[in-house]
Amino acid sequence: MRQKRRGMTDTGAIELYSVAMDYGGRTLFRDVTFALKPGSFHFLTGPSGAGKTTLIKLCYGELTASEGRVLAFGEDTTHMDRDAIAQMRRRIGVVHQDCRFIDHLSVAENVLLPISVTGQAPSDAEANLAELMGWVGLESLSNHLPPELSGGERQRAALARAVIMSPDVVLADEPTGNVDWEMSLRILSLLIELNKLGKTILCATHDMSLIRQAKSRVSARVLRLRDGRVELAGAEL
Amino acid sequence: MKFLLDLLRGDSSAEKVVPPTGFTANLTLIASGAMAFLAVFILALGLSAGRQADVWEDALAQTGTVRISAPADTLDAQVTRVLEILSQTPGVGGTRRIPNEEQAELLAPWFGDDLPIDALLLPALIEVEFEGGGPDMVGLKQRLVAEAPAAVLDDHDRWRAPMVNAANGLRRLANLSLGLIAIVTAVTIALAASAALAANGQVIDVLRLVGAEDRFITRAFVRRFTLRAAGGAAMGALIALVLVVLVPNVADVAVTSDFGFRGLNWIWPIMVPVAAAVIAFFATRFAAFRRLSEVS
Numbered sequence: 195m196r197q198k199r200r201g202m203t204d205t206g207a208i209e210l211y212s213v214a215m216d217y218g219g220r221t222l223f224r225d226v227t228f229a230l231k232p233g234s235f236h237f238l239t240g241p242s243g244a245g246k247t248t249l250i251k252l253c254y255g256e257l258t259a260s261e262g263r264v265l266a267f268g269e270d271t272t273h274m275d276r277d278a279i280a281q282m283r284r285r286i287g288v289v290h291q292d293c294r295f296i297d298h299l300s301v302a303e304n305v306l307l308p309i310s311v312t313g314q315a316p317s318d319a320e321a322n323l324a325e326l327m328g329w330v331g332l333e334s335l336s337n338h339l340p341p342e343l344s345g346g347e348r349q350r351a352a353l354a355r356a357v358i359m360s361p362d363v364v365l366a367d368e369p370t371g372n373v374d375w376e377m378s379l380r381i382l383s384l385l386i387e388l389n390k391l392g393k394t395i396l397c398a399t400h401d402m403s404l405i406r407q408a409k410s411r412v413s414a415r416v417l418r419l420r421d422g423r424v425e426l427a428g429a430e431l
Numbered sequence: 432m433k434f435l436l437d438l439l440r441g442d443s444s445a446e447k448v449v450p451p452t453g454f455t456a457n458l459t460l461i462a463s464g465a466m467a468f469l470a471v472f473i474l475a476l477g478l479s480a481g482r483q484a485d486v487w488e489d490a491l492a493q494t495g496t497v498r499i500s501a502p503a504d505t506l507d508a509q510v511t512r513v514l515e516i517l518s519q520t521p522g523v524g525g526t527r528r529i530p531n532e533e534q535a536e537l538l539a540p541w542f543g544d545d546l547p548i549d550a551l552l553l554p555a556l557i558e559v560e561f562e563g564g565g566p567d568m569v570g571l572k573q574r575l576v577a578e579a580p581a582a583v584l585d586d587h588d589r590w591r592a593p594m595v596n597a598a599n600g601l602r603r604l605a606n607l608s609l610g611l612i613a614i615v616t617a618v619t620i621a622l623a624a625s626a627a628l629a630a631n632g633q634v635i636d637v638l639r640l641v642g643a644e645d646r647f648i649t650r651a652f653v654r655r656f657t658l659r660a661a662g663g664a665a666m667g668a669l670i671a672l673v674l675v676v677l678v679p680n681v682a683d684v685a686v687t688s689d690f691g692f693r694g695l696n697w698i699w700p701i702m703v704p705v706a707a708a709v710i711a712f713f714a715t716r717f718a719a720f721r722r723l724s725e726v727s
Contacts, residue, residue, distance in 0.1 A: 256640075256727045276723075277644050284642035294637050298450050310444040311643035355641065
């Protein structure tokens, strides 16, 4: 599984060079440079409002940096047209804290959306779907509608949707923000399993105990957003 | 052609992401139905006006009237002379003196049926039929003035021009109205599509997040609005057609005596739902791409 995929540079799957972001008249961060190497596991931490979500959105092209360059699989996202952005997002699974779904579709249909939008028949992925729903522990809820799910179930459904296309990178923005500790550990375990399958993981969280849990099980680096800059956190974590 | 087939065939993956019902669905149906109803009526009116203009133009352009107002003792001699002149004039196909009884019928609407026609000194009227390009009117008028001073040739120009102008004006007004209906339909459907897209903002956000290209998202909305507009327009056009067919039975005024569709003209009301679908397609597409350009 750990193989070099199309567009993966030796430097990183996602690379940020001297990125600055102005938002609402203030500078959220500046001179941010880092690279997510293929197969790496990174946490992104920092206080609320530091810009973790913004940084995640920059990585998959939902936002454009005020300055600097963001490369996804070696291509500058600033110069991508809308279709290229869409193609790039098929290689990046995203899990948001608020886990948006299409509410009139079943959980299974929502999980299959990344396949549907590529024009492939969802039926081709039925076997994968069953396995994936079992992996996230939602096999009995496949036919339910998203509004019927609890916070933790929604997070796991979002994670299943993020990985159904077997993306190279998974970006998780506070994936444990709305769930209890037990569910947080379960979601963390799923992310660690994905990383062991060779996926590049970037997980934004402000939960230090979760990061300490992870560091005992996986080789994870911690990027800390503080005072408008990103720094590599040290052994104090 | 491929695009048309794709539109008709649909894309179940794309379509099911949009909620199947909503206020905008009914708005599109009602708006396109109402516009199609109006379009069919205006088409019928415009085509009728066009036909009427042609009829008036043809009928009046090929005839003329010579009126001879002379004392009774010289009237017959002048009539005879006028008939001789007309029979020698190239471009005149035939002549007929209108008998007094027929003149009485023409005057009846104003003076009643019991008009004592014999007691009146009516002018003699000669109906003239033209052929080919007609006679040289100026030359004919000069000859009549010279040889039958009481004769006046009326080539119907002063009647024909305003009537044909009026009918052509009605036809132009109908075409303008059709253009306005098309614009209003496009605007209404674009607004309905925009409202639908705004109401489904979360759907669009999710689709973009999972890597949907704009054409996938627009396909779902465009097909739905196109078919809905076509359906509404078909219903509106059908109701209007039924009423158009019934109109001649209840109206007997000049402009509606030939109201409706004749011959190949029937293709126009059938094209109304097709036109509504085309308008809806482009209006929704425009609205969808505009909305999507605001979503990253």
